[in-house]
Amino acid sequence: MAKQPETPDFMEMFSKFGKDLKMPSVDVEAILSHHRKNLEALQKAASASASGASDVLARQRDALQEGMRDITDMVQNLRGTSAPKEAIEKQAEFARKSFEAAVKHAGEVGEIIRKSGEESTEIMKSRIKAAMDEIREAYEKNKG
Numbered sequence: 001m002a003k004q005p006e007t008p009d010f011m012e013m014f015s016k017f018g019k020d021l022k023m024p025s026v027d028v029e030a031i032l033s034h035h036r037k038n039l040e041a042l043q044k045a046a047s048a049s050a051s052g053a054s055d056v057l058a059r060q061r062d063a064l065q066e067g068m069r070d071i072t073d074m075v076q077n078l079r080g081t082s083a084p085k086e087a088i089e090k091q092a093e094f095a096r097k098s099f100e101a102a103v104k105h106a107g108e109v110g111e112i113i114r115k116s117g118e119e120s121t122e123i124m125k126s127r128i129k130a131a132m133d134e135i136r137e138a139y140e141k142n143k144g
Contacts, residue, residue, distance in 0.1 A: 034134060041127035045120040052116020056109055063105040070098065 074094045081087045 030138070034131065038127060038131065041123055045123040048119040048123060049116055052112055052119070055112045055116070059105065059109055059112060063101070066101065067098070070094070070101070 074090065077090055078087055081090060
């Protein structure tokens with residue numbers, strides 16, 4: 001079988017094309033470095049979000065376990081109760097405690113989500129600022 005001629009590298013072709021058109025040279029390494037930093041920032045932001053989601057699931061699991069223990073305790077307490085008034089009082093107390101626990105857990109989960117979102121947003125804001133600084137520096141360098 002005949003050997004195929006080697007095809008030139010795309011970047012070499014692009015560079016030659018730019019030189020032929022008398023275009024300013026392109027710093028490919030700078031472009032790749034810029035995009036590499038963008039991808040790293042995205043990865044860190046995604047990791048922060050995933051960590052927050054994991055914390056939310058762990059807190060919800062704990063809340064569910066606490067709720068199951070409370071239900072079991074209520075059932076145990078109601079077994080020996082024969083007076084309807086006492087049973088109603090125990091059920092009302094259980095309902096009050098359950099509501100307070102649900103509000104507390106919802107607040108905790110909300111706080112975890114808020115912190116996770118803030119962390120992800122701060123990572124991206126920081127990268128955007130750095131990218132704008134890099135662009136400004138490159139512009140100033142080429143301008144001067």
